Amino acid sequence: MSTTTVAHHEEHSDHPTGIMRWLTTTNHKDIGTMYLTFSLVMFLVGGAMVLGIRAELFQPGLQLMNPDFYNQLIGVHALIMIFAALMPAATGFANWMIPLQIGAPDMALPRLNNWGFWLLPPSAILLTLPFTLALFGIGDGAIATGWTFYPPLSVQGGIGVDFAIFAVHLLGVSSVMGSINIIVTLFNMRAPGMTLMKMPMFAWGWLITAFLLVATIPVLAGAVTMLLTDRHFGTHFFDAAGGGDPIMFQHLFWFFGHPEVYILLLPVWGFIPQILQTFSRKPMYGYKAQVYSLWAIGALAVVVWAHHFFTAGMPVPALLYFMYSTMAISLPLAVLFFCWIKTMWRGSMSFETPMLFAVGWIILFGIGGLTGLVLADVAADAQYHNSYFVVAHFHYTLFAGGIMGIMAGVYYWLPKMTGHMYNEKLGKLHFWLTAISFNVTFIPQFFVGLAGMPRRIPDYALQFAEFNMISTIGAFVLGLSQLLFVYNIISCARGGTKATDKVWEGAEGLEWTLSSPPPYHSFNEQPVIK
Amino acid sequence: MEENNSSKQQLANRKLAMKVLYVVIGSLLFAFALVPLYDVLCSITGLNGKTDNTAATLAKAKVDNSRVVTVQFVSAVMPGLGWNFYPKQTSVTLHPGQIETVVFIAKNTTSETVSGQAVPSVTPGKASSHLKKIECFCFVNQALKSGETKEMPLRFFVSPDLPEDVKEMTLSYSFFKAPDRK
Numbered sequence: 001m002s003t004t005t006v007a008h009h010e011e012h013s014d015h016p017t018g019i020m021r022w023l024t025t026t027n028h029k030d031i032g033t034m035y036l037t038f039s040l041v042m043f044l045v046g047g048a049m050v051l052g053i054r055a056e057l058f059q060p061g062l063q064l065m066n067p068d069f070y071n072q073l074i075g076v077h078a079l080i081m082i083f084a085a086l087m088p089a090a091t092g093f094a095n096w097m098i099p100l101q102i103g104a105p106d107m108a109l110p111r112l113n114n115w116g117f118w119l120l121p122p123s124a125i126l127l128t129l130p131f132t133l134a135l136f137g138i139g140d141g142a143i144a145t146g147w148t149f150y151p152p153l154s155v156q157g158g159i160g161v162d163f164a165i166f167a168v169h170l171l172g173v174s175s176v177m178g179s180i181n182i183i184v185t186l187f188n189m190r191a192p193g194m195t196l197m198k199m200p201m202f203a204w205g206w207l208i209t210a211f212l213l214v215a216t217i218p219v220l221a222g223a224v225t226m227l228l229t230d231r232h233f234g235t236h237f238f239d240a241a242g243g244g245d246p247i248m249f250q251h252l253f254w255f256f257g258h259p260e261v262y263i264l265l266l267p268v269w270g271f272i273p274q275i276l277q278t279f280s281r282k283p284m285y286g287y288k289a290q291v292y293s294l295w296a297i298g299a300l301a302v303v304v305w306a307h308h309f310f311t312a313g314m315p316v317p318a319l320l321y322f323m324y325s326t327m328a329i330s331l332p333l334a335v336l337f338f339c340w341i342k343t344m345w346r347g348s349m350s351f352e353t354p355m356l357f358a359v360g361w362i363i364l365f366g367i368g369g370l371t372g373l374v375l376a377d378v379a380a381d382a383q384y385h386n387s388y389f390v391v392a393h394f395h396y397t398l399f400a401g402g403i404m405g406i407m408a409g410v411y412y413w414l415p416k417m418t419g420h421m422y423n424e425k426l427g428k429l430h431f432w433l434t435a436i437s438f439n440v441t442f443i444p445q446f447f448v449g450l451a452g453m454p455r456r457i458p459d460y461a462l463q464f465a466e467f468n469m470i471s472t473i474g475a476f477v478l479g480l481s482q483l484l485f486v487y488n489i490i491s492c493a494r495g496g497t498k499a500t501d502k503v504w505e506g507a508e509g510l511e512w513t514l515s516s517p518p519p520y521h522s523f524n525e526q527p528v529i530k
Numbered sequence: 531m532e533e534n535n536s537s538k539q540q541l542a543n544r545k546l547a548m549k550v551l552y553v554v555i556g557s558l559l560f561a562f563a564l565v566p567l568y569d570v571l572c573s574i575t576g577l578n579g580k581t582d583n584t585a586a587t588l589a590k591a592k593v594d595n596s597r598v599v600t601v602q603f604v605s606a607v608m609p610g611l612g613w614n615f616y617p618k619q620t621s622v623t624l625h626p627g628q629i630e631t632v633v634f635i636a637k638n639t640t641s642e643t644v645s646g647q648a649v650p651s652v653t654p655g656k657a658s659s660h661l662k663k664i665e666c667f668c669f670v671n672q673a674l675k676s677g678e679t680k681e682m683p684l685r686f687f688v689s690p691d692l693p694e695d696v697k698e699m700t701l702s703y704s705f706f707k708a709p710d711r712k
Contacts, residue, residue, distance in 0.1 A: 012688055179550075180547050184547050188542050188546060215553065218554055218555075218557040218562075219558075219561040222561025226562075236709060241646075241709055242647075245568070252564060255564075280577075315654075
């Protein structure tokens, strides 16, 4: 395997500086950095919104806000966290790491890449602007339907719905462009000798994510476009009186919405095994089994959507089909869990921050998966549907399984990206505070959900008061401990102990053959994989 | 030499990107194709309890005197329509194939003329395609003047092909405010 002895010719000679560098850049590392920074900022914005929600839920009754504003916070929190925090974080890693991992000089379509990123800030503004407009008496605030846009509520809603529809259009275009770029890069730009079955697991996870994105995001775009024409142009796609059907929206939405869950998780399933092997100092267990499992999950993801609305009314055979197919996903997922654990088995493990996050991630994401199995049960779902049990479940999958996974990746690759080691003590403190406060926040929500507390309601029965109080305290600790994360990242970017090229003793892969930080243009001559 | 290679690479990249773009366009079209597909699927399988909303021809179907089926009637008025609306009789018991007429009563309690549209649904779903309507107020919009009360007839029969295990079915009508025709 060739190392990069190539002189860094023309470095810093042909790209503009200052703001124009970032506006016009086509460099995958710059764009990756912008994605990750954007994601971090939006993570804090979305987090601040949910602290508003938890503050209102601290006590029963209405103290801080009216129900309509509460609903707006709920909807925008979800849209921001999903579309503007988690997805850009995964895309940011893809931009940074995929070319380095497969030995390519850059992404295949660099200009498309730039465009893909710069659609994000406008859409974030579209999502949050209605809050500000409402202060000036224009409109009645942001989208208040929850992130799912269900009609007829979304047809009757105010201008916030229109803003959210256009934001989703832009976000959709952005992620479709990102996906096209990743697919082309992975198929056309791999270093000579790197067959598909030699690709790093992260590349595999992203390849399947990218396929899911190009197949399902257009369906969401179509569905919200129908909503828009229903709202303003006299169509009746979702209006029963006009011959349409509001349930059809749920089918269209979740045809996108369920694969979306795997879109958020597959990139994480890609790099977590790499982290596990690095800190267990032995090769990844069951590479092939993992790749096939990822494919199986990707395929099953598009045929199980209706389990999100079992209670909307379906004939029994359909209920049974969606129940069993949903449960079938747990089989390939169990294979993955087995491989992850077996990778660590009898390894000489050490627990630096990325490994702490990765191991904690396995446990917490496991809880998310198992509670999902409970929800997939049609008979049980009638009780759990739209309760706080669901809220707790998907935060175990998307906060623990998504965001904590992303954090593992940040700590893992940050020394490579910045060239400096982060503060290990602060990192570990951040992990323990996050893991503990996360559980303090969400375990009580399982209990209140089982007892019948509905989601998306700003007030609740007195019997739920103690658990909600605990949950709110947990949420504030969780939110505030993320400031440690931000501080650690910023100080790491500014300086610190110099990182070695390999950074971690057990690190494997092409990205670790480059210097830390890698040169602005890397792999101008592609390495050859034996 | 290298220049040549990299332009070849660019061409290949562009080609593949176009192919993926076709997939994107394909799935966008698929989203809109799902609208008619959804209706077709529902009318074939009876998912959602949709009934055939066109008049059935008077069947030569023989009356099946060997069994009876009870049809219950449920009514609802959706928000935004200031009407009272209820069935005159809550259920009828009849033989499959036997033609029956029932009456629903609607009253406009507002001070203006309002049009409404009734949307039917049958439970269980598998019975929905076997409820045949010869004449129904739900086929077209119904306009009521202020304070007007109207008896709305429904002539129907239950097809003798109705699965043996269905002994009871419920026909529900929800009256919506008719959408404004521009």
